Amino acid sequence: MIRKILFAAFVIPLCVLSQENNVKLTSSMFGSMAGRQIGPAEMSGRITCIDAVNATPRIIYVGTAGGGVWKSTTAGVTFNPISDKFSQGIGCLVIDQKNPETVYVGTGECNMRNSVGIGTGLYKTTDGGTTWLKSGLDSCERISKIIIHPTDNNTLFAAVPGALWSDSKHRGLYKSTDAGKTWTKIFYIDEKTGCADVAINPKNPDIMYMSMWQFRRTPWSFSSGGKTSALYKSIDGGKNWKKIHNGIEGEELGRICIAIAPSEPDNVYAIAESNNTGLYKSTNGGETWVRKGGSMNVTWRPFYFSVIVVDPTDAKRIYRPSLNLSFSDDSGESFDEASFAGGWVHSDHHAVWINPNNPSHLLLGTDGGVYQSLDRGNSWTMFGNLPVSMFYHVQYDMQEPYNVYGGLQDNGSWYAASQSVGGIENRDWFNCGGGDGFWVQPDLTDPNIIYSEYQGGEMSRFNKKTNESKDIKPYPLAGEPKLRCNWNTPIVNSPTNPNTFYYGAQYLFRTKNKGDSWEKISPDLSTNDKKKQEQEKSGGLSVDNSGAENHCTIYSVCESPKDENLIWVGTDDGNLQVTTDGGKTWTNVVKNIVGLPATNWVSSIEASTHDKNTAFVTFDNHATGNFKPYVFKTTDLGKTWTALATSDVVGYAHKIKQDILNSELLFLGTEIGFYVSFDAGKSWINYRAGVPLTAIRDIAIHPKTNDVILATHGRGIIILDDITYLRSINQSILQKEISFVPVKQQWMGSISYGGAFPSGGFSGDNSDGGYTFLYYLKQRVQKGKVKIEILDENKNVIKTIPASKRKGLNKVIWDMRGKPPRVATGVKVDVSGFVAPVVAEGTYYVRLTVNDKVVEEKFSMMYDPKCPHSAEDRAVARKATKEIFDMQEELAFVSEKIRDVKDNVGNRSNNNEKIKELKKNADPIIKKIDVILFTLSASIEGTNITGEEKLREKIGMMYAQISGYDGKPTDSQLERIKGLRKELEEAKAKIEAIIATDIPKYNTLLTKNKLELIKIMTREEWDVKTLKKEGKS
């Protein structure tokens, strides 16, 4: 007993000690391991707001629904994201035109659809987006408009609709008089009614207009409108407000948008939602309103399209972005739709910017990107460089390179190769389904077949080869109730049988023949609560039953990779069901979870690949206004559960994924970022390298490449290449001052996709080419040197690579090449001087030196077994490359040798001008040498393309050509090398002839005059000189 206590007394402190000494993993340790964003930008994503600098309209700011704020300083030719450090759902933005480096951004999208994200208040930059300051309104969830007082740019107003899914006091109209430092709520009605829009008279800023809006979403319905919705006017700068409904129809109102004609500000337009939604115009500053004409486009979905824009110079010309863009030249009496003569423009428009100095110049923000018109909306070009696409899910196939598949909000279903020559561009993305895209599944037995769906469970089987699409969804049998399908209906393939697919309505369906027949394998797994199934009434004043509110449906499905009869199903109304007998019997295990609110969406289920009884589940309760993450794990098939979401995790949870090799390694996607746990969920880091704070809706791990693939709702697909580093980082590495992460076998002669070359459009990076080494530094190295060297088998340094010094993981990529040849001097550079030969197969070492600390790792270089060239052919190539490399260096040497002779001969005579015979004898020698030098390397000066080909250029060209190809050189190339060798020997002979005949004679003269003799440089001397000069060790 005593022993036991003693033992415990020893062990416990030791454990505590070692725990305490553990190096805590942090997000910044992975800064060099950036995810790559591969788009697409082909169809971009939902745009919520646009502003540009009036004086320099090449400077454009674009706010997006899920991908943050993007800025162009090049009139749209290029865009860069500038708000990666805050929430990516943007409600509004405005430039202070008097000081255009100042921009205010209100977060939280206000197009109140089912799939909007959440905001975290107002942000301000005073340097064009380089740095941002949190500027209040933190609890407001969503901000729809910020306006700047026309004469006092310290005074701002913010329209805050506020929380979408819950009551909130943080809504109404807010005012700041100190440029956003502090805010005061100046108009408020109740916890259900927010401020939808605000406008200020540019010529008389005491006159303002504002609309209040009662609205609410629940998980199964939406309601727009109510007694508190109203249109208001103030004539004292926002102190007092009166309702101005004279002429506006409808007992109850919904969402109202307002626009003042800048050129004649008594002319005010409004679209007021009611049971008879209409466009109104007032010519007396809102005192009375006249109903105008209006097409379907004008009154379409007023909760979603709440914008009207007046031409800055013409009070009668108005634009209505809605399903399409319509415009009127007669104050809204009649409308025409933009012809889009310049090509297709994505439907669903939310933002229009008109250049005040050139009203023909428009920018349009749609559910599929930004378009520009230079002819008042008749023709448009899209900015194809905004990769703000909004995925719901992602899948991959087993091809090389593998393809990624996914569905996009309002932009259909797509697939693209994960690597592409020259970068992953818009042309690399292919459409395979329409509508709103969600799940896309490749058929793992037939690479031509892709399964995709669109909203509400419509599912099709697409054949790439024939470009045919066949609808294959299941139907209810005669007498059975209608199928209830979620907006985002799960179509999920089986991990155990490539021919099996699941489809979730209220029942779970299974097909084993590519969707031609379906078997219902469950009863209604939802709560089937009839109160939550009245979608035909949803929408409030304007019924809006698009399928987005369908409820009491299956939302997630997961078959265990360990057992085809073990299937998990989660519903949108809170049920978590499991069967262990292939669907014969089902158990709802959600009640076993402690600490979970009622009726969550089961956003993802992950059956462990390591253990049959283990599963992970995320629950999403955001549609009740609760944004906490809920992540649970069971190890006994759902009987008991452990909560995994710690305070490290922010945002409601969309997806949990367990690593396929390291069971402790977990990945979590929430509404505001990507999280990694190295300790089975005890702690998490927010992984930020290359992953902005965007919604991570799905996570996949490719079993061959070990890539983690993220489906983001605002930044397209993001790939973290080969996550072996996440699997292998551990305390034994972290405890060391410097250390290599064990080197992973990589191959020579693999396909090289090269770098990305964006030329106006979008181009996503490929994975790193070359051999990658990772090393860990416990501290950033501020003093002293850090270098990475590659050593051959005999520990000769063959390459030094610049090495970063960051705290945490550092990455260097070796191009698998040694040093380029030394080349003869010419008047131009020779390209061969920059091309190093690929090293030979064999054993190598990589060495990291940090001041006096050195670590080394052994690794092997081998050709990819899939390399198309045989070992024999590669040997021929290597031999030929070596030969021509040596020839180039030989030429460099002899050329340098004779140049040195020439300089010395000249110097002797120039320095001893009195000795006439020196000059007399020197001049012919110099002339003779010049004739030879002229044949050795390019010597015609000037900027013309001389096409001059001397021996250096000929050898250099041949070297560059054959050293870039792993396979056998052509016969002509091999023959050419022989020819060049002959030319080189001839040149050498001429040089040696001078050295053998002319120099001894000249030396005799020098001896006679007691001057220093001309010495001939040896190869050894040249090597010492040049190798040292180039810093070779």
Next chain:
Amino acid sequence: MKKIIFSSILLFLFASTLSAQTVDEVIDKHIAALGGKEKLKSVKSVRMTLKGRAQGFEFPVEMVSKKNSGVKTVTTIQGMKMIQCYDENTKSGWAVNPMMGDKKAQKMNEEQTKQAQEQGGKMESDLLDYKEKGHTAEYLGKEDLDGEEVYLIKLNKKDGSITYYYIDVITNLTIKEKTKQKLKDKEFEGESWFSNYQTVDGITSPGTVESYNNGILGFEITMEKIEYNIEIDDAIFKMPDPNANNLEQNKEK
């Protein structure tokens, strides 16, 4: 009510003095870490022998800079010398780029001149006596820079460009600098990382300047030698006759 007003005034005053103090405090500590104001101001000329290094090739660079005279950078590749020079006397820049066979000196345009001039500015930190130079500085608070706690200083320069300094809170030395320049029709940003600080003649300067691409070090310049207050003839900053071949190309080193 009075109380609230009073305390908010107090708060305002306190906040403004606090931030005013902090920006100069940070800059003062930074200048002290570089060797102190007096020491830095005593530098009239500098010669740096540098080595540029990317994967697979490296090249020597020599940079000379003389206060009120000019700055000149000579980069040697395959035996050819590329020259960039800013002449303070004529307030103009010139360059020789023989890579494509042209050894004649060319006048720089406004943008290139500005950049060449900027290089010269590096001899003396822009933060030194920034007020006298007509710049304004703001302290934007502390930040996490790749796991290092840094002060972020924003320097709004007289010419409209901006430099952000990410200054290590422990060493008070700059880890990163970000510059933003605006021209009539374009703007550009640059970013450099500093490390390997070394002290020569009482002055501390970075021994390595790095540039990154996607978190991976792409290119670095390391200092082999730095010499202060050496003799430099102003004539070297003068643009050679553009019609003549630049003799310096042919001179053997």
